[in-house]
Amino acid sequence: MQEEKALRALIDDVREGRLPRRGFIQRLAAMGLGAPVAAQLLMHAGVAQAADNFVYKPTKRGGGGTLKALYWQGPTSLQPHFAVGTKDQDASRIFYEPLACWDNDANLVPILAEVIPTRENGGLSADGKSVTWKLKKGVLWHDGKPFTADDCVFTWEFAKDPASACVTSGVYKDVVVTKIDTHTIKVTYPKPTPFWAMPFVAAEGMVIPKHVFGPYAGAKSREAPGNLKPVGTGPYKIIDFKPGDMVRGELNANYHLPNRPFFDAIEMKGGGDATSAARAVLQTGEFDFAWNLAVEDDVLKRMEAGGKGKTVIVPSGDIEFIQLNITDPWNEVDGERASIKSRHFAFSDPAVREAMSMLVDRKGIQDHIYGRTATATSNFLNAPTRFRSGNTRYEFNIDKANQVLDAAGWKRGADGVREKGGKKMKFVFQTSVNTLRQKEQAVIKQSCQKAGIDLELKSVTPSVYFSSDVGNPDTYGKFWADMQMYTTTMTQPDPERFMDQYLAREVSAKANKWAGRNICRWVNDEYEKIYAAAESELDPVKRAALFIRMNDLPVKDNVIIPLASRTRPYGAGNKMALVLSGWDLAFSTIHNWYRES
Amino acid sequence: MGPYLLRRLLLAVPSLLGISAVLFVVLALAPGDPFADLALNPSVPAEVKAALRAKFGLDDPIWQRYFRWLWAMLQGDWGFSFISRVNVDTLIWQRVPTTLAVIGASQLLALAIALPVGIYSAVKPYSWFDRIASSLAFVGFSLPTFFTGILLILVFSIKLDWLPFVYRADLTSTGWAWWSEQIRQSIMPVTVLGLFQGASWTRYVRSSMLDVVRLDHVTTARSKGLAERVVVMKHIVRNALIPVVTLVALTMPQVFGGAIVTEQIFRVPGIGSMLIDAILRNDTPVIMAVTFVFSCLVIFFNLVADLLYGWLDPRISYN
Numbered sequence: 055m056q057e058e059k060a061l062r063a064l065i066d067d068v069r070e071g072r073l074p075r076r077g078f079i080q081r082l083a084a085m086g087l088g089a090p091v092a093a094q095l096l097m098h099a100g101v102a103q104a105a106d107n108f109v110y111k112p113t114k115r116g117g118g119g120t121l122k123a124l125y126w127q128g129p130t131s132l133q134p135h136f137a138v139g140t141k142d143q144d145a146s147r148i149f150y151e152p153l154a155c156w157d158n159d160a161n162l163v164p165i166l167a168e169v170i171p172t173r174e175n176g177g178l179s180a181d182g183k184s185v186t187w188k189l190k191k192g193v194l195w196h197d198g199k200p201f202t203a204d205d206c207v208f209t210w211e212f213a214k215d216p217a218s219a220c221v222t223s224g225v226y227k228d229v230v231v232t233k234i235d236t237h238t239i240k241v242t243y244p245k246p247t248p249f250w251a252m253p254f255v256a257a258e259g260m261v262i263p264k265h266v267f268g269p270y271a272g273a274k275s276r277e278a279p280g281n282l283k284p285v286g287t288g289p290y291k292i293i294d295f296k297p298g299d300m301v302r303g304e305l306n307a308n309y310h311l312p313n314r315p316f317f318d319a320i321e322m323k324g325g326g327d328a329t330s331a332a333r334a335v336l337q338t339g340e341f342d343f344a345w346n347l348a349v350e351d352d353v354l355k356r357m358e359a360g361g362k363g364k365t366v367i368v369p370s371g372d373i374e375f376i377q378l379n380i381t382d383p384w385n386e387v388d389g390e391r392a393s394i395k396s397r398h399f400a401f402s403d404p405a406v407r408e409a410m411s412m413l414v415d416r417k418g419i420q421d422h423i424y425g426r427t428a429t430a431t432s433n434f435l436n437a438p439t440r441f442r443s444g445n446t447r448y449e450f451n452i453d454k455a456n457q458v459l460d461a462a463g464w465k466r467g468a469d470g471v472r473e474k475g476g477k478k479m480k481f482v483f484q485t486s487v488n489t490l491r492q493k494e495q496a497v498i499k500q501s502c503q504k505a506g507i508d509l510e511l512k513s514v515t516p517s518v519y520f521s522s523d524v525g526n527p528d529t530y531g532k533f534w535a536d537m538q539m540y541t542t543t544m545t546q547p548d549p550e551r552f553m554d555q556y557l558a559r560e561v562s563a564k565a566n567k568w569a570g571r572n573i574c575r576w577v578n579d580e581y582e583k584i585y586a587a588a589e590s591e592l593d594p595v596k597r598a599a600l601f602i603r604m605n606d607l608p609v610k611d612n613v614i615i616p617l618a619s620r621t622r623p624y625g626a627g628n629k630m631a632l633v634l635s636g637w638d639l640a641f642s643t644i645h646n647w648y649r650e651s
Numbered sequence: 652m653g654p655y656l657l658r659r660l661l662l663a664v665p666s667l668l669g670i671s672a673v674l675f676v677v678l679a680l681a682p683g684d685p686f687a688d689l690a691l692n693p694s695v696p697a698e699v700k701a702a703l704r705a706k707f708g709l710d711d712p713i714w715q716r717y718f719r720w721l722w723a724m725l726q727g728d729w730g731f732s733f734i735s736r737v738n739v740d741t742l743i744w745q746r747v748p749t750t751l752a753v754i755g756a757s758q759l760l761a762l763a764i765a766l767p768v769g770i771y772s773a774v775k776p777y778s779w780f781d782r783i784a785s786s787l788a789f790v791g792f793s794l795p796t797f798f799t800g801i802l803l804i805l806v807f808s809i810k811l812d813w814l815p816f817v818y819r820a821d822l823t824s825t826g827w828a829w830w831s832e833q834i835r836q837s838i839m840p841v842t843v844l845g846l847f848q849g850a851s852w853t854r855y856v857r858s859s860m861l862d863v864v865r866l867d868h869v870t871t872a873r874s875k876g877l878a879e880r881v882v883v884m885k886h887i888v889r890n891a892l893i894p895v896v897t898l899v900a901l902t903m904p905q906v907f908g909g910a911i912v913t914e915q916i917f918r919v920p921g922i923g924s925m926l927i928d929a930i931l932r933n934d935t936p937v938i939m940a941v942t943f944v945f946s947c948l949v950i951f952f953n954l955v956a957d958l959l960y961g962w963l964d965p966r967i968s969y970n
Contacts, residue, residue, distance in 0.1 A: 124817070128920075128928065130735035138689060138734055219706045221689060224696040276736045296745050297735040298928055299920035300821060323817060325918040325928075330804075330816070338808055340815055517931065518682045522700070526682045569697040 061595055108633045112648050116305050118316040121647065124341040126331040128298035128324020133281040134260035135213050135220040140639065143257040144345065145301050145322055147641040149286035152259030153187055154251070156637035158368065160438040160547035162251055166190050166201065166261060166287060182246035182592045187254065189237040193310045195263045196291045203233040206254060208264035217272040222258045229253055246590050248597055249548035256638045289315035289645040299324055309645070316648035329353065335625035336363040342649070344625035345640055350490065351425025354623065366624045367426055370636040371437040371544025371552065374428065376414065376537055376615040377574035378407055383534045390564045391534050394575050399477045401536065405462035407612035409455040413501045414615050416448050423493050428618035435605040436619040437636070438547050443602040446609050455505045472506040481536035484512040486519040491539060494617070524567050531568040541620055547637040549601045550589065556581055556608050576613040663950045670946045672717065674939060679713045683933040685733040707733055720939060730936035739940040742925065749820045750921035753840055754906045760845030761852055762899070769856025773864060774883055784853065791850025800843045800916040807839060814839055818919040840917040844910055856895055863891040893963045900956040904948035
C-alpha cells in the first residue's frame with residue numbers, strides 16, 4: 055500500500071521534529087484523513103500529544119458553587135458495574151474513575167493511570183497479548199485509604215464473577231489481571247488483541263475499592279452498602295442518592311488532580327422529558343447541563359434564542375440507516391420467517407437495491423429533519439475519522455432509479471406500481487415510533503412512489519421494537535418486514551464490535567432467539583476474511599484500511615442504505631466551560647468542568 | 652358492626668389475591684424486558700444479558716415467578732428492583748413524603764375550593780356567581796393536567812421567570828429559606844392538580860346540595876324562622892356531605908398513588924413517576940409493589956367510606 059508507506063514516513067518526520075503536528079494534520083487532510091486520525095496515529099506511534107485546546111483556568115480547588123445537571127432519565131444505580139444505561143454510568147462516574155478515558159479524538163487520556171501504555175514505553179507487549187498499566191501514586195479513596203493495584207485486581211475479580219451479575223462481565227471474563235507491584239498491573243488477553251483498551255477504560259472501566267466491596271463479591275453483591283454510598287476516587291464525594299430522582303455530591307478535598315474540581319457541589323436531577331430538559335438549560339438557565347437532548351433541531355434553536363445556554367453537539371459513530379431484507383420475511387422456510395435460506399422476491403435483485411439507494415434523499419433528510427444533529431453519509435462506519443471510507447458516494451436520483459428498474463425488468467402495472475413475474479413492488483417499511491423517523495419514512499415513501507414502488511409505513515413502539523422479546527413479531531432483531539430503519543450505536547472508538555454486524559456467526563435467527571447482531575442477514579465470504587484479519591492485525595494503519603474495506607462491501611452491495619451519521623446533543627449554560635467526548639461518558643471530563651466568571 | 656367488619660376483611664383476601672394474580676400475569680405477558688437498554692449496547696454480549704435474566708429468575712414459568720413473589724410478599728419481603736437492585740420498600744419509602752406533600756396539598760386545595768364554591772352556588776342557584784363558578788368548573792375539569800401544567804410553566808417560568816419548574820425533593824437550604832423555596836416550587840404542581848380535582852368536586856357538592864335544599868325538613872327549618880346560616884350549615888350541608896365524603900374517601904388512595912402526568916411534567920419525585928419509570932423499564936417487582944399497595948388502599952378506603960356512611964347517617968345499619 056502506497057498510502058501506508060507515505061503515512062509512516064510522515065509519522066517519523068513528526069517524531070524527529072522535521073514536521074510540526076499541524077503540518078502533519080494538514081498533509082493527512084490532503085490524503086482524505088481528518089485531524090482525529092492524525093492524533094490517533096501519532097499517539098500509537100508514541101509521539102507526545104499536543105495539549106488540547108481546552109484550558110483549565112481555575113487556580114484553586116472549589117469556590118464554584120453548585121453544578122446542576124439535568125438528566126431526563128433518572129439515574130437508578132451508582133454501582134458502575136450494575137449500570138444498565140448511560141445515565142447510571144454517568145452518575146457513577148461522578149464518584150468513580152477508570153484508569154483512562156477517551157477524548158473526542160479517540161485518544162486515551164490517563165486518569166488513574168500514570169501513563170497510557172504504548173509500545174514505546176513498554177506498556178504494550180509485541181505479541182499484542184498483554185498490557186501493563188502503571189498506576190498513579192498518591193491517589194486516595196474518599197474514605198482516605200490509598201488506591202493500589204489490589205483494587206484493580208479486585209475490580210476484575212468482582213466484575214467477571216457470574217454470581218455478582220455484573221453488566222460489565224463481558225469485558226472482564228476472558229482477560230487475566232495480575233498484580234506486578236503495588237502500583238503496576240498486567241492485563242493478559244487470551245489472543246492478540248489490537249483493541250486492548252477495554253478493561254479499566256472508560257464507562258466499563260471504573261475501579262471499585264476492595265476494602266468496601268471485598269466482603270460483598272459474588273452472590274451478596276446486591277447488598278453492598280457501597281451500591282448506594284459510593285466510595286471512589288472521583289472529584290466529588292456522595293452526599294445522598296435517591297434512585298430515579300437525584301444524586302448529590304460534594305467536593306473531594308483530596309482529589310488527585312491539582313485545583314480540581316471547581317464546583318463545591320454537584321447535583322444530578324433525573325426525570326421528565328428531553329424537551330423540558332432542554333428548556334431548563336437553554337431557555338430558563340435553571341440548570342447548567344442537560345444530557346441527550348433528543349429534540350428537533352428547530353426547537354433547540356428557538357430555545358437557544360433565549361440566550362441562557364447553548365447546544366453542545368458531539369460527534370459519534372452512531373448511524374441511522376435502512377436495511378433491505380434480502381430474505382423472505384413473509385413465508386416460513388424450515389419453520390422460520392426471514393430464514394437465511396430464503397430469498398426476497400425483489401431485494402435479492404442487486405438492481406432493485408441500487409435503485410432503492412438512489413431513492414433516498416439523504417441531503418434533504420439532513421437539512422430538513424436533523425439540522426445540526428446529524429450529517430448525511432454514504433458510509434456505515436463513519437467515526438473515528440481514520441475509519442471513514444472515501445470510496446463510497448450517495449446520489450439522490452429518481453430518474454436514474456427508474457431507468458435501473460426498467461432495465462431490470464420491473465414493469466409498471468395499471469396502478470402505476472412496478473411488478474415482475476406477478477409480484478408487485480409493495481414493501482412494508484418499519485421503524486420505531488419517533489417524530490423524526492416518521493418524517494424520514496414519509497420523505498422516502500414519496501420518492502419511492504415516483505419510481506413505482508409502494509411503501510406501507512409501519513411504526514412500532516420503541517419498547518417493543520427494540521426489545522428482545524422472543525414472542526413478539528415486531529422486534530427489530532426479527533426484522534419481519536421488507537425494510538427497516540433505526541440507529542445502531544457505536545460505543546467504542548474501535549469498530550471491531552461495531553463491524554461484527556455483518557458476520558455469518560452473528561446472523562439473527564430462531565436458533566439464537568434473534569439475538570444475533572447481523573440483523574439484515576447479509577453474509578459475504580470476503581467480509582469474513584477481512585474481519586478475521588482485522589481481529590488480529592496489530593498495526594493500526596493496516597487495521598484501519600481493513601475496516602474501510604469492510605465498510606465498503608455491504609454499502610456498495612446496497613443491502614444497507616446509510617442515512618445520517620448522528621451526534622450526541624447536550625445542553626450547557628453559556629458560562630459553562632467544558633469539553634465532551636463522543637467516545638466516553640459526558641461526565642468523563644467532569645473534573646475539568648468550570649464556570650467562567 | 653364487628654361481624655360486618657370481619658366479613659369485609661375476609662372478603663378482601665381473595666380480592667387482593669385475584670388482583671395480584673391478574674397484575675402479575677398481565678405484566679408477564681406484556682412485551683419488553685428490564686434489560687432492553689443492554690441489548691442496544693454492543694459492548695454487552697448477549698450471553699451477559701441472558702445470564703442476568705437467568706439470575707433474576709426471568710426465564711422461569713409465570714406461575715413459578717408468581718408464587719415466589721407471593722410467598723416473599725407474605726413474609727414481608729417486597730423484592731428488589733431489577734434496574735437499581737435496591738429493595739423495593741426502600742424505593743417506595745423514599746418517595747412517600749414528597750407524594751403525600753404534593754398530592755395531599757393539592758387535595759386540600761381542591762376541598763378548600765370545592766366546599767365553599769359548591770355550597771354557595773347551590774344556595775343561590777342560577778345566580779351570576781353560580782353561572783360563573785359552573786362555567787369555570789367545566790373548563791377546569793375539561794382541561795387535562797398535561798395542558799394546564801405546560802401552560803403554567805410557559806407563563807410563570809418562561810415568560811415571567813417567577814417560579815422554578817423542576818421540583819426538588821431535597822432542598823439544601825434550612826429554616827425560612829427552605830419554606831419559601833418549598834412553597835415556590837410546589838405552587839405550580841399543587842395548583843394544577845388541585846384545580847382539576849376541585850373543579851369536579853365543586854360540581855358534586857353543588858348537585859348534592861341542590862338535592863337536599865328541596866327536601867321538606869329544609870322548608871320546615873326555614874318556616875321555624877331559623878337563621879339562614881343555621882339552615883344552610885346544620886340542615887343542608889351536613890346531609891349533603893354524605894355522598895361527598897364517600898367521594899373524597901375513595902380518592903384518598905390517589906394521594907399515595909401519585910399523579911403520573913403532573914409528576915412527570917414538574918419532575919416531582921413521587922410514587923407516580925416511579926411507577927411510570929418502572930413500567931417503561933419492565934421493572935416487575937416495583938410495578939407489583941406499587942400497584943399492590945394501591946389496590947390494598949382502594950379496598951381499605953372503600954371500607955372506610957362504608958363505615959363513614961353509617962356514622963353520618965344512622966339509618967344505615969350493618970346487619
